[in-house]
Amino acid sequence: MPMPEDRLPGRCQQLAYPEAVLLTNPTNPELKGEVDDKYQYSSEDQDIKVHGWISFDPPIGFWQITPSDEFRTGGPVKQNLTSHVGPTTLSVFLSAHYSGGDLVPKFRNGEYWKKVFGPVFVYLNSASDRRDPKKLWEDAKMQMLREVETWPYNFPMSEDFEKSWQRGSVSGKLLVRDRYVDGEDMQANGAYVGLALPGEAGSWQRECKGYQFWTRADANGIFTIRNVRTGDYNLYAWVPGFIGDYKYDATIKITSGKNIDLGDLVYEPPRDGVTLWEIGIPDRSAAEFYIPDPNPRYVNRLYVNLPTDRFRQYGLWDRYTELHPDGDLVYTIGKSDYKKDWFFAQVTRKTNQNSYQPTTWQIKFHLDGVRQSGNYKLRVALASANLSELQVYSYLELSFWNFLCDNYM
Incomplete structure (x- = not known):
């Protein structure tokens, strides 16, 4: 890694924000031409x-x-x-x-x-x-x-740090019920299952005062959460490949030395009908989408051979403008491939004036028949969002003014 003095004037070039610099004269010559950015x-x-x-x-x-x-x-x-x-x-x-x-x-x-x-x-x-x-x-x-x-350690003397014999555990099996996918309950393979302060489904993502305890279910959906501090919790879960959040109805009270077996739990993902089309995988990640190579001028070699983290390279947002110079992304259901044609983040477009403007992506699809009295629903699952606004518009040729059905994106 570079040294603090490599970020002083004369040794680096300031990039888009203060934390990111291009090393032009680093103390270690091998790092010349690399980007240093703490967010990487x-x-x-x-x-x-x-x-x-x-x-x-x-x-x-x-x-x-x-x-x-x-x-x-x-x-x-x-x-x-x-x-x-x-x-x-x-x-x-x-x-x-x-x-x-x-x-x-x-x-x-x-x-x-x-x-x-x-x-x-x-x-x-x-x-x-x-x-x-x-x-x-x-x-x-x-x-x-x-x-x-x-873990948990035995040496802390504070009464507020509970040792292993003072803690409890929770176990069970999570199933997924989606009759449009399978007539039988499916095992929640690899589900994330956790305990956090009581709240609404999905509230654990914004919870910031209590403790959280998480595990991954096995291939059969079986899970055990060990070494849980005593107190009241809700049990939450989400299953890669299925949209939405699960929450166990009752509050769980953890007591010292006790395991609570919840038995079989069933998660029913939100569903309004058969899926007509789908882009990507609802797994709280954009890893399956197209992640471009970085601009050769702004490379951190640490991530060149780490494909799962290649999205951390600096400046990928500007690569969208370079890849779509004459218009925004157009994705055609049945023809396009999200691994190659769907940019991993919906970013703004850089203009010649070195400013940024919103982008408008299009999804084109064909339906052989539309029930004019029926309801069609678009579902959008976001991996992350920051200082952003998302607007969705529908435009249908002929005379149909309906949304599409159950897109998991």
């Missing part, structure tokens, strides 16, 4: 369990290990920062990054609030073999797995 060093909370650095001479590793994200806010797919330029490692507990003010706790009228953040684990390692210092990274990941297994 981000990840989902569920994956921020170990991060840090290796010093190559001498080969020493400095690592921050977070065995549990129970004290973080916004759920497992909330994005957060891990590092800044130079020797700065971050342990982010509360953050409005990538989400906005909804995830900033607000307290009114003398409201009482207490929460334990952490502990986090700092791990140092070294290697006698200078030929392959990256073995330190493999060792750090192994240490992370050991720390996850020993």
